[in-house]
Amino acid sequence: MKKNRLFSLLLFLLVANSMFAQLGKAVREILTGDSAVTHTTVRNDSDSIRMANMKRELEEARLNEANMRMEMEQLRLKAFAADSVKLAQQKARIDSLRQFTPGVPVVVEGDTLFYLYTKRGGYTPLQRAEMIDAAITQLGKRFTLHPDSVYIESSDIVSDLMYGNKVIASFTDQDGLWEGRSREQLAADKRIVVVKKLKELKEEHSFWQLGKRILYFVLVLVGQYLLFRLTTWLFRKLKVRIQKLKDTKLKPISIQDYELLDTQRQVNLLIFLSNLLRYVLVFLQLLITVPLLFVIFPQTKGLADTIFSYIWNPVKDILVGIVDYIPNLFTIFIIWYAIKYLVRFVHYLSREIEAGRLKFGGFYPDWAMPTFHIIRFLLYAFMIAMIYPYLPGSRSGVFQGISVFVGLIVSLGSSTVIGNIIAGLVITYMRPFKLGDRIQLNDTTGNVIEKTPLVTRIRTPKNEVVTIPNSFIMSSHTVNYSSSAREYGLIIHSEVTIGYDAPWRQVHQLLIEAALNTPGVIDDPRPFVLETSLSDWYPVYQINAYIREADKLAQIYSDLHQNIQDRFNEAGVEIMSPHYMAMRDGNESTIPKDDLRPKTDKQ
Structure with missing residues (x-):
């Protein structure tokens, strides 16, 4: 709008000037005209009127010109005021942005020369800084460089730092506003900085x-x-x-x-x-x-810093990490120390219970150490759960991923192990046997020599050590000879067959005497005989005797069988085995001749 008004005012002034020129020419022609020419009286009067009119028009034109000049001056003042307001607004806006907008440094070989804040010709401040860096570095490596030859070339909108025909840097009014100076002052200040840096580069890259x-x-x-x-x-x-x-x-x-x-x-x-x-x-x-x-060398100085950083940065990070980790380390130490002494206290109680010095109703001494192991495992698991957040890298995705992976592998590959551990716990608290007990597990008979959370080991009478998984024990039937022997007395038994010609009372007496003379057989309860079968050719007698030492079961059986033979041979009674068959004429006896004794009249 202001531009249209100015254009109309200028057009009006041009028209007025042309009118003033024509009026002046006419006046001069009239005034310098040939006075000798005769004019009629009417002609003279009309010329006077015309002259008066023209003077009046001239005065009006001059008045209009003065008015228009006054209006132009007012418009100029308004435009200047508007530009001042706009400039003040820009300064205020830049001042507010300066607090939050960091400048882009122009760095040449590690030395920061100045900062850029605004765009220029479509280039961002970072791109401008890179171009200035490249230009100064390229000039600084010239052996024919004359730093003082850098000059400033200004136009209406930009001031350039030049060296010959090469532009080093360009500055606009916006750059000046950011620096709080005019564009010309900013360019002059930056020229001093650039010249100083070029002199340093020239000295660094000299032949000397x-x-x-x-x-x-x-x-x-x-x-x-x-x-x-x-x-x-x-x-x-x-x-x-x-x-x-x-x-x-x-x-x-x-x-x-x-x-x-x-x-x-x-x-x-x-x-x-x-x-x-x-x-x-x-x-x-x-x-x-x-x-x-x-x-x-300046060309490889950055490479030296890079190589050194490859070695120093990891070392520095490790040292800083160690220093920063010290508070967490103290926390971990306190947790570990507390759990350690708590485990020691539980172990002390377990030892006292196992030794019988400390007793709890319904809690057997042989439960003490297995219970201690369970409590210790739970305490250590609790300790790990408490320490885990304080471990370095525990919150990183890699650490968590590894933890999940390890947990998955353990869960997939340890089902059998966990089953054996659970079975071991059940066996411990069910107490089907103890260490040293003589047991029979399916076809395996022997003494228990070791119980672990995973397996149980049995030593057979032939000194064969058999390892049996606890889960197998849980799914099988177990005979505990030692438990029966301690509480009730274990009954051993053996069968013999005697012909019908031998009185059964005599056979009973001989079997009981043989049992009582056997080492390991107790007198009370007294041995007894059962007749388990009456076959076609012989009855079957079963001797039963009580023992307390289940560990000597095989030896007691052997001694019992020996005593039975001795007693029957001494009494002259033949032992007819179910699998013993003989063709006899009635004259020969199966009794050993050394044991035959002459019959008395009483017999």
């Missing part, structure tokens, strides 16, 4: 500096070589000294009666440690030398 860097490079290499040779020589001497210690100062290291380290093993250990120390020293030398070689 290049020669010194090459000399430093060679000196570092020679120094590293000499250090390496010195380290090798020193450790060679140290190895010889260690070898001599074998016959002088070294003595075997023993723990009780076990020789842990003899002198030769000590020498080997010391040599290994010395070699390890040598490798560490060489590594430290290389750790210092390699970055030092790269830092000599």
Whole structure:
């Protein structure tokens, strides 16, 4: 709108000027006209009227011109005021953004020159900074560089820092607003900074500096070589000294009666440690030398920092992590310490219960240690659950994924193990047998020598150790000879067949006497005889006797059978086995001749 009004005012002034020119020309023609020409009186009057009209119009035009000039001045003042308001608004907006908008640094070979905040020609501040960095770096490597030749070339909207025909940096009014200065002042200040940096780059890339860097490079290499040779020589001497210690100062290291380290093993250990120390020293030398070689030349200085960061950053992270982890470490230590002494207290109670010094109603002493193992497992599981959140990396996805994977593997592969553990717990608290008991498990008979959460081991009378899973024991029937022998007395029995010609009362008496004379058979309750069968040719007698020592079951059976034969042979009674058949004429007896005794009149 303001532009249209200005354009109309200018057009009006042009028209007025042309009118004033025509009026002036007419006046001059009238005034300079030929006075000798005769005019009529009417003609003179009309000219006077015209002259008066023209003067009046001229005065009006001058008045209009003054009014229009006044209006133009007012418009100019309004435009200036509007520009001032707009500029103030931009400054206020930039001031508010400056608190939250970090500038992009222009960094040249690690040195920050200045900051950029705004776009320029479609380039972001970061892109502008990269282009300025590339331009300054490229110029700084020229051997024919003259830094003072950098000049400023300004236009209506931009000020450029130039070197020859090359643009180093460009600055706009917006850049000046961000810096709080005019564009020309900003360009002049940045020129000083750029010229200073170019002088530094020229000095760094001069032939003299290049020669010194090459000399430093060679000196570092020679120094590293000499250090390496010195380290090798020193450790060679140290190895010889260690070898001599074998016959002088070294003595075997023993723990009780076990020789842990003899002198030769000590020498080997010391040599290994010395070699390890040598490798560490060489590594430290290389750790210092390699970055030092790269830092000599500006072109590889960044590579030196990168190589050093590859080694230092992990070490720094580890050290920082250790320092930050110290509070958690104290927490873990307190938890572990508390659980440790709680386990010791439970173990003490279990020992007292097992020894019979501490008793609880309905709690058997042989339950003490299995119960302790269960409580200890639960306490340690509780401790791990409490410590887990304090472990380093416990909240990371990798750590959690590994935990889930391990748990899945354990759950899939330990079903049998868990079944045996549960069966072991059930066996413990059901108490079908104890350690040392003589049991029969299916076809296996022997003494229990070991009970674990997973298996039970039995030693047979032939000294065969049989390992049986607890889950198999739970699914099988178990005969406990020792338990019956302790509580009621175990009944052993054996069958003999005697012909019908032998009085059964005599047979009963002989069998009972044989049982009573057998070691391990108790008198009370008294042995007894059962007649279990009356076959066609003989009756079957079963001798039953009570014993207390189930561990000697096989020996007691053997002694009983021997005594039965002795007693029957002494009494002249034949033992007819169910599988014993003989063709007899009635004259020969099956009784051994040494045991035959002459019959008395009483018999």
